Amino acid sequence: MANNSSLASRAVLIYDEWIKAADPRVGDWLLMSSPVPHTMIIASYIYFVTTLGPRIMENRKPFDLKKPMIVYNLSIVGLSLYLIYEFLMSGWANGYSYQCDLVDYSNSPLAIRMARACWLYYFSKFIEMLDTIFFVLRKKNSQVSFLHVYHHSIMPFTWWFGVKFAAGGLGTFHALLNSIVHVIMYSYYALAALGPAYQKYLWWKKYMTTIQLIQFVMVTAHIGQFFLMKDCPYQFPIFLYVIGLYGLIFLVLFLNFYYHAYTKGKRLPKVQAQNGSGPHKKQQ
Template identity: 50%
Template sequence: MASTRGGGVAVALRSAVDEGIRMITEPPRYDPRVDGWPLMDGPWTTIAAVAVYLYVVLVLGPRLMANQKPFSLRQLLIAYNAAQVIFSLFMFWEHLMSGWLLDYSFRCQPVDYSLRPQALRMVTLCWWYYISKLTEFADTIFFVLRKKDSQITLLHLYHHCLTPLETWICVKYIGGGHGTFSNLINNLVHIIMYSYYLLAAMGPEYSKYLWWKKYLTAIQMMQFALVFVHSAQVFFISCSYPRIVAAFLLLHSSIFFGLFLDFYCTAYSVSWQDIKARWRIKFLTNVIKKEKHQK
Protein backbone atom coordinates (compact mmCIF):
# COMPACT_ATOMS: atom_id res chain seq x y z
CA MET A 1 0.00 0.00 0.00
CA ALA A 2 2.78 2.40 0.99
CA SER A 3 4.76 1.59 -2.14
CA THR A 4 1.69 2.25 -4.31
CA ARG A 5 1.14 5.61 -2.63
CA GLY A 6 4.83 6.47 -2.99
CA GLY A 7 4.71 5.54 -6.67
CA GLY A 8 1.71 7.80 -7.18
CA VAL A 9 3.52 10.74 -5.59
CA ALA A 10 6.58 10.10 -7.75
CA VAL A 11 4.44 10.08 -10.90
CA ALA A 12 2.71 13.30 -9.84
CA LEU A 13 6.02 15.04 -9.12
CA ARG A 14 7.39 13.83 -12.44
CA SER A 15 4.31 15.29 -14.13
CA ALA A 16 4.95 18.65 -12.44
CA VAL A 17 8.59 18.63 -13.58
CA ASP A 18 7.51 17.79 -17.14
CA GLU A 19 5.05 20.69 -17.07
CA GLY A 20 7.81 23.00 -15.85
CA ILE A 21 10.15 21.95 -18.66
CA ARG A 22 7.34 22.36 -21.18
CA MET A 23 6.62 25.88 -19.89
CA ILE A 24 10.27 26.81 -20.52
CA THR A 25 10.54 25.21 -23.97
CA GLU A 26 7.00 26.14 -25.03
CA PRO A 27 5.96 29.24 -23.05
CA PRO A 28 2.21 29.24 -22.35
CA ARG A 29 0.01 31.74 -24.12
CA TYR A 30 -1.20 34.58 -21.95
CA ASP A 31 -4.87 35.05 -21.14
CA PRO A 32 -6.34 37.20 -23.96
CA ARG A 33 -9.01 38.53 -21.59
CA VAL A 34 -6.42 40.79 -19.93
CA ASP A 35 -5.33 42.47 -23.18
CA GLY A 36 -4.99 46.20 -22.60
CA TRP A 37 -5.43 45.99 -18.83
CA PRO A 38 -3.22 48.38 -16.78
CA LEU A 39 0.25 46.92 -16.00
CA MET A 40 -0.53 43.69 -17.87
CA ASP A 41 1.45 44.29 -21.08
CA GLY A 42 4.66 42.81 -19.69
CA PRO A 43 6.37 41.99 -16.38
CA TRP A 44 8.98 44.75 -16.56
CA THR A 45 6.84 47.44 -14.93
CA THR A 46 6.21 45.17 -11.94
CA ILE A 47 9.88 44.15 -11.78
CA ALA A 48 10.87 47.83 -11.89
CA ALA A 49 8.35 48.63 -9.13
CA VAL A 50 9.90 45.94 -6.90
CA ALA A 51 13.42 47.24 -7.66
CA VAL A 52 12.41 50.84 -6.82
CA TYR A 53 10.71 49.61 -3.65
CA LEU A 54 13.91 47.87 -2.50
CA TYR A 55 16.02 50.94 -3.30
CA VAL A 56 13.67 53.25 -1.39
CA VAL A 57 13.33 51.12 1.76
CA LEU A 58 16.94 49.88 1.94
CA VAL A 59 18.98 52.82 0.59
CA LEU A 60 17.19 56.10 -0.10
CA GLY A 61 14.77 56.06 2.83
CA PRO A 62 17.31 55.25 5.57
CA ARG A 63 19.70 57.84 4.09
CA LEU A 64 17.06 60.59 4.16
CA MET A 65 15.93 59.62 7.66
CA ALA A 66 19.45 59.36 9.12
CA ASN A 67 19.32 62.79 10.78
CA GLN A 68 15.55 63.05 11.09
CA LYS A 69 13.26 62.30 13.99
CA PRO A 70 10.75 59.50 13.39
CA PHE A 71 7.43 60.63 11.97
CA SER A 72 4.29 59.81 13.95
CA LEU A 73 1.95 59.35 10.95
CA ARG A 74 -0.90 58.45 13.30
CA GLN A 75 -3.77 59.78 11.19
CA LEU A 76 -2.23 58.45 7.98
CA LEU A 77 -1.76 54.99 9.51
CA ILE A 78 -5.35 54.93 10.76
CA ALA A 79 -6.64 55.83 7.29
CA TYR A 80 -4.29 53.38 5.53
CA ASN A 81 -5.07 50.40 7.76
CA ALA A 82 -8.81 51.10 7.63
CA ALA A 83 -8.59 51.23 3.82
CA GLN A 84 -6.72 47.90 3.75
CA VAL A 85 -9.37 46.28 5.95
CA ILE A 86 -12.11 47.49 3.59
CA PHE A 87 -10.12 46.45 0.50
CA SER A 88 -9.50 42.98 1.97
CA LEU A 89 -13.18 42.61 2.89
CA PHE A 90 -14.13 43.51 -0.68
CA MET A 91 -11.72 40.95 -2.18
CA PHE A 92 -12.74 38.25 0.30
CA TRP A 93 -16.39 38.73 -0.67
CA GLU A 94 -15.53 38.75 -4.37
CA HIS A 95 -13.58 35.48 -4.04
CA LEU A 96 -16.65 33.90 -2.47
CA MET A 97 -19.08 35.27 -5.05
CA SER A 98 -16.78 34.58 -8.02
CA GLY A 99 -16.66 30.89 -7.29
CA TRP A 100 -15.67 29.66 -3.84
CA LEU A 101 -19.16 30.03 -2.39
CA LEU A 102 -20.81 28.93 -5.64
CA ASP A 103 -19.58 26.16 -7.93
CA TYR A 104 -15.83 26.03 -7.22
CA SER A 105 -14.54 22.64 -6.05
CA PHE A 106 -12.18 22.53 -3.06
CA ARG A 107 -10.65 19.34 -4.46
CA CYS A 108 -9.88 20.39 -8.03
CA GLN A 109 -10.81 23.60 -9.78
CA PRO A 110 -9.47 24.23 -13.31
CA VAL A 111 -9.15 27.78 -14.62
CA ASP A 112 -12.20 28.97 -16.54
CA TYR A 113 -10.88 31.02 -19.49
CA SER A 114 -14.35 31.68 -20.90
CA LEU A 115 -16.19 34.99 -21.16
CA ARG A 116 -18.87 33.92 -18.70
CA PRO A 117 -19.69 36.75 -16.24
CA GLN A 118 -18.51 34.65 -13.29
CA ALA A 119 -15.19 33.81 -14.98
CA LEU A 120 -14.63 37.47 -15.92
CA ARG A 121 -15.46 38.49 -12.36
CA MET A 122 -12.79 36.12 -11.05
CA VAL A 123 -10.02 37.27 -13.41
CA THR A 124 -10.91 40.90 -12.65
CA LEU A 125 -10.63 40.07 -8.96
CA CYS A 126 -7.20 38.52 -9.56
CA TRP A 127 -6.11 41.86 -11.07
CA TRP A 128 -7.37 43.75 -8.01
CA TYR A 129 -5.53 41.25 -5.80
CA TYR A 130 -2.34 42.02 -7.75
CA ILE A 131 -2.91 45.76 -7.26
CA SER A 132 -3.37 45.19 -3.51
CA LYS A 133 0.12 43.70 -3.33
CA LEU A 134 1.57 46.88 -4.85
CA THR A 135 -0.28 49.02 -2.30
CA GLU A 136 1.32 46.97 0.49
CA PHE A 137 4.70 48.52 -0.35
CA ALA A 138 3.43 51.31 1.91
CA ASP A 139 3.80 48.98 4.93
CA THR A 140 7.59 49.13 4.65
CA ILE A 141 7.75 52.81 3.70
CA PHE A 142 5.87 53.64 6.91
CA PHE A 143 8.40 51.56 8.88
CA VAL A 144 11.22 53.60 7.33
CA LEU A 145 9.54 56.94 8.07
CA ARG A 146 8.86 55.86 11.66
CA LYS A 147 12.38 54.41 12.03
CA LYS A 148 11.02 50.96 12.89
CA ASP A 149 14.06 49.28 11.34
CA SER A 150 13.62 46.10 13.39
CA GLN A 151 10.35 45.47 11.54
CA ILE A 152 12.06 45.36 8.14
CA THR A 153 13.11 41.72 8.35
CA LEU A 154 14.12 39.23 5.67
CA LEU A 155 10.64 37.71 5.98
CA HIS A 156 9.00 41.10 5.44
CA LEU A 157 11.10 41.99 2.38
CA TYR A 158 10.82 38.52 0.84
CA HIS A 159 7.04 38.63 1.17
CA HIS A 160 6.63 42.14 -0.25
CA CYS A 161 8.99 41.50 -3.19
CA LEU A 162 7.65 38.10 -4.21
CA THR A 163 3.89 38.60 -4.03
CA PRO A 164 3.59 41.34 -6.71
CA LEU A 165 5.56 39.17 -9.15
CA GLU A 166 3.62 35.96 -8.54
CA THR A 167 0.25 37.71 -8.62
CA TRP A 168 1.16 39.36 -11.94
CA ILE A 169 1.84 35.89 -13.36
CA CYS A 170 -1.48 34.71 -11.91
CA VAL A 171 -3.44 37.43 -13.72
CA LYS A 172 -1.52 37.08 -16.98
CA TYR A 173 -1.74 33.30 -17.30
CA ILE A 174 -3.93 31.63 -14.66
CA GLY A 175 -6.61 34.11 -13.61
CA GLY A 176 -8.81 31.84 -11.53
CA GLY A 177 -9.11 28.23 -10.49
CA HIS A 178 -7.54 26.16 -7.72
CA GLY A 179 -4.75 28.59 -6.84
CA THR A 180 -7.11 31.41 -5.89
CA PHE A 181 -7.92 29.53 -2.68
CA SER A 182 -4.66 30.93 -1.29
CA ASN A 183 -5.85 34.45 -2.22
CA LEU A 184 -9.15 33.83 -0.43
CA ILE A 185 -7.40 32.74 2.78
CA ASN A 186 -4.88 35.57 2.49
CA ASN A 187 -7.68 38.13 2.29
CA LEU A 188 -9.24 36.71 5.45
CA VAL A 189 -5.90 36.86 7.26
CA HIS A 190 -5.36 40.45 6.08
CA ILE A 191 -8.76 41.50 7.42
CA ILE A 192 -7.59 40.30 10.85
CA MET A 193 -4.03 41.63 10.48
CA TYR A 194 -4.91 45.15 9.32
CA SER A 195 -7.65 45.35 11.97
CA TYR A 196 -4.92 44.75 14.54
CA TYR A 197 -2.70 47.42 12.95
CA LEU A 198 -5.65 49.81 12.89
CA LEU A 199 -6.22 49.39 16.63
CA ALA A 200 -2.49 49.77 17.31
CA ALA A 201 -2.37 53.01 15.28
CA MET A 202 -5.23 54.53 17.28
CA GLY A 203 -2.99 55.06 20.30
CA PRO A 204 -1.90 53.56 23.64
CA GLU A 205 -5.42 53.76 25.05
CA TYR A 206 -6.32 50.89 22.73
CA SER A 207 -3.39 48.68 23.77
CA LYS A 208 -5.66 46.68 26.10
CA TYR A 209 -7.40 45.37 22.99
CA LEU A 210 -4.15 44.09 21.46
CA TRP A 211 -3.59 41.08 23.72
CA TRP A 212 -3.94 38.79 20.72
CA LYS A 213 -0.82 40.04 18.90
CA LYS A 214 0.97 36.75 19.56
CA TYR A 215 -1.74 34.85 17.72
CA LEU A 216 -1.35 36.86 14.49
CA THR A 217 1.74 34.89 13.52
CA ALA A 218 0.02 31.62 14.43
CA ILE A 219 -2.93 32.57 12.19
CA GLN A 220 -0.52 33.30 9.33
CA MET A 221 1.16 29.92 9.80
CA MET A 222 -2.27 28.25 9.71
CA GLN A 223 -2.86 30.05 6.41
CA PHE A 224 0.18 28.46 4.80
CA ALA A 225 -0.63 25.03 6.24
CA LEU A 226 -4.11 25.22 4.67
CA VAL A 227 -2.68 26.32 1.32
CA PHE A 228 -0.15 23.47 1.43
CA VAL A 229 -2.81 20.82 2.06
CA HIS A 230 -5.19 22.30 -0.51
CA SER A 231 -2.49 22.52 -3.21
CA ALA A 232 -1.20 19.00 -2.50
CA GLN A 233 -4.55 17.50 -3.52
CA VAL A 234 -3.78 18.20 -7.18
CA PHE A 235 -1.00 15.59 -7.09
CA PHE A 236 -3.26 12.77 -5.92
CA ILE A 237 -6.28 13.14 -8.18
CA SER A 238 -6.92 13.65 -11.86
CA CYS A 239 -7.09 17.44 -12.18
CA SER A 240 -6.50 19.71 -15.16
CA TYR A 241 -5.16 22.54 -12.99
CA PRO A 242 -1.42 22.95 -13.80
CA ARG A 243 0.61 20.80 -11.41
CA ILE A 244 3.63 23.07 -11.81
CA VAL A 245 1.57 25.89 -10.28
CA ALA A 246 0.45 23.60 -7.45
CA ALA A 247 4.10 22.62 -6.91
CA PHE A 248 5.05 26.30 -6.68
CA LEU A 249 2.28 26.86 -4.12
CA LEU A 250 3.62 23.93 -2.08
CA LEU A 251 7.13 25.41 -2.16
CA HIS A 252 5.84 28.92 -1.50
CA SER A 253 3.71 27.90 1.50
CA SER A 254 6.52 25.75 2.93
CA ILE A 255 9.05 28.60 2.77
CA PHE A 256 6.66 31.10 4.30
CA PHE A 257 5.61 28.65 7.01
CA GLY A 258 9.27 28.14 7.93
CA LEU A 259 10.01 31.87 7.93
CA PHE A 260 6.97 32.69 10.06
CA LEU A 261 7.77 29.85 12.46
CA ASP A 262 11.33 31.16 12.83
CA PHE A 263 9.95 34.67 13.42
CA TYR A 264 7.52 33.32 16.02
CA CYS A 265 10.26 31.45 17.88
CA THR A 266 12.56 34.50 17.83
CA ALA A 267 9.94 37.12 18.72
CA TYR A 268 8.39 35.15 21.57
CA SER A 269 11.50 33.30 22.79
CA VAL A 270 10.09 29.90 21.95
CA SER A 271 12.57 27.09 21.25
CA TRP A 272 12.07 23.99 19.14
CA GLN A 273 12.21 22.01 22.38
CA ASP A 274 9.27 24.05 23.72
CA ILE A 275 7.24 23.36 20.57
CA LYS A 276 8.00 19.62 20.72
CA ALA A 277 7.13 19.53 24.43
CA ARG A 278 3.79 21.25 23.83
CA TRP A 279 2.84 18.83 21.06
CA ARG A 280 3.95 15.89 23.23
CA ILE A 281 1.75 17.11 26.10
CA LYS A 282 -1.23 17.56 23.75
CA PHE A 283 -0.69 14.09 22.31
CA LEU A 284 -0.46 12.45 25.74
CA THR A 285 -3.51 14.39 26.96
CA ASN A 286 -5.55 13.15 24.00
CA VAL A 287 -4.38 9.57 24.57
CA ILE A 288 -5.39 9.72 28.25
CA LYS A 289 -8.79 11.21 27.39
CA LYS A 290 -9.36 8.50 24.79
CA GLU A 291 -8.45 5.74 27.25
CA LYS A 292 -10.78 7.18 29.91
CA HIS A 293 -13.58 7.40 27.36
CA GLN A 294 -13.08 3.75 26.35
CA LYS A 295 -13.23 2.65 29.98
Protein backbone atom coordinates in the same frame (compact mmCIF):
# COMPACT_ATOMS: atom_id res chain seq x y z
CA MET B 1 28.86 41.14 -29.68
CA ALA B 2 27.49 38.62 -32.19
CA ASN B 3 26.99 36.04 -29.44
CA ASN B 4 25.20 38.59 -27.27
CA SER B 5 22.95 39.56 -30.16
CA SER B 6 22.16 35.91 -30.81
CA LEU B 7 21.29 35.29 -27.16
CA ALA B 8 19.06 38.38 -27.09
CA SER B 9 17.27 37.27 -30.25
CA ARG B 10 16.77 33.79 -28.81
CA ALA B 11 15.41 35.25 -25.57
CA VAL B 12 12.92 37.38 -27.52
CA LEU B 13 11.77 34.34 -29.49
CA ILE B 14 11.32 32.29 -26.32
CA TYR B 15 9.36 35.14 -24.71
CA ASP B 16 7.15 35.55 -27.79
CA GLU B 17 6.40 31.82 -27.83
CA TRP B 18 5.76 31.72 -24.08
CA ILE B 19 3.46 34.76 -24.04
CA LYS B 20 1.18 33.13 -26.63
CA ALA B 21 -0.26 31.03 -23.80
CA ALA B 22 -1.29 34.15 -21.87
CA ASP B 23 -4.93 34.92 -21.14
CA PRO B 24 -6.09 37.39 -23.84
CA ARG B 25 -8.79 38.77 -21.54
CA VAL B 26 -6.26 40.54 -19.29
CA GLY B 27 -3.83 41.80 -21.94
CA ASP B 28 -4.92 45.45 -21.84
CA TRP B 29 -5.49 45.69 -18.08
CA LEU B 30 -3.25 48.00 -16.03
CA LEU B 31 0.34 46.63 -15.70
CA MET B 32 -0.58 43.40 -17.51
CA SER B 33 0.77 44.03 -21.01
CA SER B 34 4.38 43.26 -20.04
CA PRO B 35 6.31 42.11 -16.96
CA VAL B 36 8.71 45.06 -17.32
CA PRO B 37 6.69 47.89 -15.67
CA HIS B 38 5.82 45.95 -12.52
CA THR B 39 9.38 44.60 -12.26
CA MET B 40 10.65 48.19 -12.33
CA ILE B 41 8.19 49.16 -9.58
CA ILE B 42 9.35 46.25 -7.41
CA ALA B 43 13.02 47.06 -8.03
CA SER B 44 12.39 50.72 -7.13
CA TYR B 45 10.59 49.65 -3.95
CA ILE B 46 13.51 47.43 -2.89
CA TYR B 47 16.03 50.20 -3.63
CA PHE B 48 14.02 52.80 -1.70
CA VAL B 49 13.32 50.78 1.45
CA THR B 50 16.81 49.29 1.72
CA THR B 51 19.04 52.13 0.50
CA LEU B 52 17.58 55.46 -0.66
CA GLY B 53 14.91 55.87 2.02
CA PRO B 54 17.17 55.23 5.05
CA ARG B 55 19.78 57.53 3.51
CA ILE B 56 17.22 60.34 3.09
CA MET B 57 15.93 59.87 6.63
CA GLU B 58 19.36 59.53 8.23
CA ASN B 59 19.58 63.12 9.46
CA ARG B 60 15.85 63.80 9.66
CA LYS B 61 13.33 63.35 12.43
CA PRO B 62 10.87 60.47 12.06
CA PHE B 63 7.55 61.43 10.50
CA ASP B 64 4.45 61.30 12.69
CA LEU B 65 2.19 59.14 10.55
CA LYS B 66 -0.43 58.15 13.11
CA LYS B 67 -3.45 59.47 11.19
CA PRO B 68 -2.30 58.27 7.73
CA MET B 69 -1.60 54.82 9.21
CA ILE B 70 -5.06 54.58 10.75
CA VAL B 71 -6.67 55.49 7.43
CA TYR B 72 -4.34 53.14 5.55
CA ASN B 73 -4.96 50.15 7.81
CA LEU B 74 -8.72 50.60 7.77
CA SER B 75 -8.60 50.95 3.99
CA ILE B 76 -6.76 47.63 3.69
CA VAL B 77 -9.39 46.03 5.92
CA GLY B 78 -12.12 47.35 3.62
CA LEU B 79 -10.29 46.23 0.48
CA SER B 80 -9.67 42.77 1.96
CA LEU B 81 -13.36 42.39 2.85
CA TYR B 82 -14.27 43.29 -0.73
CA LEU B 83 -11.75 40.76 -2.10
CA ILE B 84 -13.17 38.04 0.15
CA TYR B 85 -16.64 38.76 -1.20
CA GLU B 86 -15.46 38.76 -4.82
CA PHE B 87 -13.45 35.53 -4.50
CA LEU B 88 -16.41 33.83 -2.84
CA MET B 89 -19.03 35.06 -5.30
CA SER B 90 -16.91 34.33 -8.38
CA GLY B 91 -16.07 30.76 -7.42
CA TRP B 92 -15.26 29.68 -3.89
CA ALA B 93 -18.85 29.97 -2.67
CA ASN B 94 -20.38 29.67 -6.10
CA GLY B 95 -19.46 26.41 -7.79
CA TYR B 96 -15.88 25.56 -6.78
CA SER B 97 -15.33 22.11 -5.28
CA TYR B 98 -12.16 22.96 -3.27
CA GLN B 99 -10.47 20.13 -5.12
CA CYS B 100 -9.69 20.16 -8.85
CA ASP B 101 -11.02 23.57 -9.80
CA LEU B 102 -9.81 24.60 -13.24
CA VAL B 103 -9.36 28.09 -14.66
CA ASP B 104 -12.37 29.26 -16.66
CA TYR B 105 -11.01 31.21 -19.63
CA SER B 106 -14.43 32.05 -21.06
CA ASN B 107 -15.98 35.49 -21.20
CA SER B 108 -18.85 34.51 -18.95
CA PRO B 109 -19.71 37.09 -16.24
CA LEU B 110 -18.51 34.72 -13.50
CA ALA B 111 -15.18 33.97 -15.20
CA ILE B 112 -14.51 37.67 -15.85
CA ARG B 113 -15.44 38.48 -12.27
CA MET B 114 -12.88 35.98 -10.98
CA ALA B 115 -10.19 37.35 -13.30
CA ARG B 116 -10.88 40.89 -12.10
CA ALA B 117 -10.74 39.74 -8.46
CA CYS B 118 -7.34 38.18 -9.18
CA TRP B 119 -6.10 41.39 -10.78
CA LEU B 120 -7.31 43.50 -7.86
CA TYR B 121 -5.59 41.14 -5.41
CA TYR B 122 -2.39 41.47 -7.47
CA PHE B 123 -2.68 45.27 -7.51
CA SER B 124 -3.30 45.35 -3.75
CA LYS B 125 0.20 43.99 -3.24
CA PHE B 126 1.61 47.29 -4.53
CA ILE B 127 -0.59 49.23 -2.12
CA GLU B 128 0.72 47.08 0.74
CA MET B 129 4.26 48.19 -0.04
CA LEU B 130 3.31 51.24 2.01
CA ASP B 131 3.84 49.04 5.08
CA THR B 132 7.58 49.19 4.50
CA ILE B 133 7.61 52.80 3.39
CA PHE B 134 5.94 53.72 6.68
CA PHE B 135 8.74 51.90 8.51
CA VAL B 136 11.36 53.89 6.66
CA LEU B 137 9.66 57.27 7.12
CA ARG B 138 9.20 56.55 10.83
CA LYS B 139 12.86 55.39 11.06
CA LYS B 140 11.87 51.90 12.19
CA ASN B 141 14.61 50.40 10.03
CA SER B 142 14.99 47.36 12.25
CA GLN B 143 11.57 46.24 11.02
CA VAL B 144 12.71 46.24 7.39
CA SER B 145 13.87 42.65 7.60
CA PHE B 146 14.78 40.35 4.75
CA LEU B 147 11.58 38.34 5.30
CA HIS B 148 9.45 41.49 5.23
CA VAL B 149 10.98 42.89 2.02
CA TYR B 150 11.08 39.45 0.39
CA HIS B 151 7.39 38.95 1.05
CA HIS B 152 6.37 42.35 -0.32
CA SER B 153 8.53 41.87 -3.41
CA ILE B 154 7.82 38.26 -4.34
CA MET B 155 4.03 38.47 -4.03
CA PRO B 156 3.35 41.06 -6.77
CA PHE B 157 6.09 39.56 -8.93
CA THR B 158 4.64 36.02 -8.90
CA TRP B 159 1.04 37.18 -9.01
CA TRP B 160 1.61 38.99 -12.30
CA PHE B 161 2.20 35.59 -13.87
CA GLY B 162 -0.80 34.17 -12.05
CA VAL B 163 -3.14 36.82 -13.44
CA LYS B 164 -1.52 36.70 -16.88
CA PHE B 165 -1.89 32.94 -17.29
CA ALA B 166 -4.23 31.48 -14.67
CA ALA B 167 -6.71 33.98 -13.21
CA GLY B 168 -8.95 31.53 -11.37
CA GLY B 169 -9.22 27.93 -10.29
CA LEU B 170 -7.55 26.20 -7.37
CA GLY B 171 -4.48 28.45 -7.55
CA THR B 172 -6.52 31.31 -6.04
CA PHE B 173 -7.49 29.62 -2.76
CA HIS B 174 -4.49 31.09 -0.94
CA ALA B 175 -5.54 34.59 -2.05
CA LEU B 176 -8.93 34.08 -0.43
CA LEU B 177 -7.31 32.87 2.80
CA ASN B 178 -4.79 35.68 2.76
CA SER B 179 -7.53 38.28 2.38
CA ILE B 180 -9.29 36.82 5.44
CA VAL B 181 -6.06 36.98 7.44
CA HIS B 182 -5.51 40.57 6.32
CA VAL B 183 -8.87 41.63 7.75
CA ILE B 184 -7.71 40.38 11.15
CA MET B 185 -4.17 41.72 10.90
CA TYR B 186 -4.92 45.20 9.63
CA SER B 187 -7.76 45.58 12.14
CA TYR B 188 -5.12 44.92 14.79
CA TYR B 189 -2.74 47.45 13.23
CA ALA B 190 -5.49 50.08 13.03
CA LEU B 191 -6.28 49.63 16.73
CA ALA B 192 -2.58 49.72 17.63
CA ALA B 193 -2.10 52.94 15.67
CA LEU B 194 -4.76 54.65 17.79
CA GLY B 195 -2.33 54.76 20.68
CA PRO B 196 -1.75 53.42 24.23
CA ALA B 197 -5.38 53.91 25.26
CA TYR B 198 -6.32 51.04 22.98
CA GLN B 199 -3.64 48.57 24.12
CA LYS B 200 -6.17 46.75 26.29
CA TYR B 201 -8.00 45.70 23.14
CA LEU B 202 -4.87 44.07 21.68
CA TRP B 203 -4.70 41.04 23.99
CA TRP B 204 -5.02 38.77 20.95
CA LYS B 205 -1.71 39.91 19.46
CA LYS B 206 0.09 36.58 19.95
CA TYR B 207 -2.70 34.66 18.25
CA MET B 208 -1.97 36.36 14.92
CA THR B 209 1.08 34.16 14.43
CA THR B 210 -1.08 31.10 15.12
CA ILE B 211 -3.59 32.33 12.53
CA GLN B 212 -0.74 32.68 10.05
CA LEU B 213 0.43 29.14 10.75
CA ILE B 214 -3.09 27.79 10.23
CA GLN B 215 -3.21 29.69 6.94
CA PHE B 216 0.00 28.08 5.68
CA VAL B 217 -1.14 24.61 6.72
CA MET B 218 -4.45 25.08 4.89
CA VAL B 219 -2.74 26.41 1.76
CA THR B 220 -0.23 23.55 1.72
CA ALA B 221 -2.94 20.93 2.34
CA HIS B 222 -5.19 22.35 -0.37
CA ILE B 223 -2.41 22.46 -2.97
CA GLY B 224 -1.14 19.06 -1.81
CA GLN B 225 -4.39 17.49 -3.03
CA PHE B 226 -3.31 18.13 -6.61
CA PHE B 227 -0.35 15.79 -6.30
CA LEU B 228 -2.58 12.99 -5.00
CA MET B 229 -5.26 13.31 -7.68
CA LYS B 230 -5.12 10.79 -10.51
CA ASP B 231 -6.67 13.14 -13.02
CA CYS B 232 -6.71 16.91 -12.56
CA PRO B 233 -5.96 18.71 -15.84
CA TYR B 234 -5.12 22.06 -14.24
CA GLN B 235 -3.81 24.24 -17.03
CA PHE B 236 -0.59 25.55 -15.44
CA PRO B 237 0.70 23.11 -12.78
CA ILE B 238 3.88 25.18 -12.36
CA PHE B 239 1.88 27.72 -10.35
CA LEU B 240 0.74 25.01 -7.95
CA TYR B 241 4.37 24.01 -7.35
CA VAL B 242 5.24 27.66 -6.66
CA ILE B 243 2.30 28.10 -4.25
CA GLY B 244 3.08 24.83 -2.48
CA LEU B 245 6.76 25.72 -2.11
CA TYR B 246 5.88 29.23 -0.95
CA GLY B 247 3.50 27.86 1.67
CA LEU B 248 6.07 25.39 2.98
CA ILE B 249 8.86 27.99 3.17
CA PHE B 250 6.72 30.43 5.13
CA LEU B 251 5.35 27.67 7.34
CA VAL B 252 8.92 26.86 8.39
CA LEU B 253 9.84 30.54 8.83
CA PHE B 254 6.79 31.27 10.96
CA LEU B 255 7.24 28.12 13.03
CA ASN B 256 10.77 29.29 13.76
CA PHE B 257 9.46 32.74 14.67
CA TYR B 258 6.75 31.25 16.91
CA TYR B 259 9.29 29.05 18.69
CA HIS B 260 11.66 31.91 19.49
CA ALA B 261 8.92 34.45 20.29
CA TYR B 262 6.66 32.31 22.44
CA THR B 263 7.90 28.79 23.20
CA LYS B 264 11.22 30.08 24.49
CA GLY B 265 9.42 32.86 26.31
CA LYS B 266 10.80 35.76 24.34
CA ARG B 267 8.38 38.63 24.03
CA LEU B 268 7.70 40.51 20.82
CA PRO B 269 9.12 44.03 20.71
CA LYS B 270 6.45 46.67 21.25
CA VAL B 271 7.30 48.34 17.97
CA GLN B 272 5.61 45.46 16.16
CA ALA B 273 2.27 46.74 17.31
CA GLN B 274 1.93 49.36 14.58
CA ASN B 275 2.18 47.68 11.21
CA GLY B 276 5.13 46.14 12.94
CA SER B 277 5.11 42.82 11.35
CA GLY B 278 8.27 41.01 11.82
CA PRO B 279 7.46 37.66 10.52
CA HIS B 280 3.95 37.93 11.82
CA LYS B 281 3.39 40.53 9.13
CA LYS B 282 1.45 38.89 6.40
CA GLN B 283 2.21 36.04 4.24
CA GLN B 284 0.82 35.39 0.94
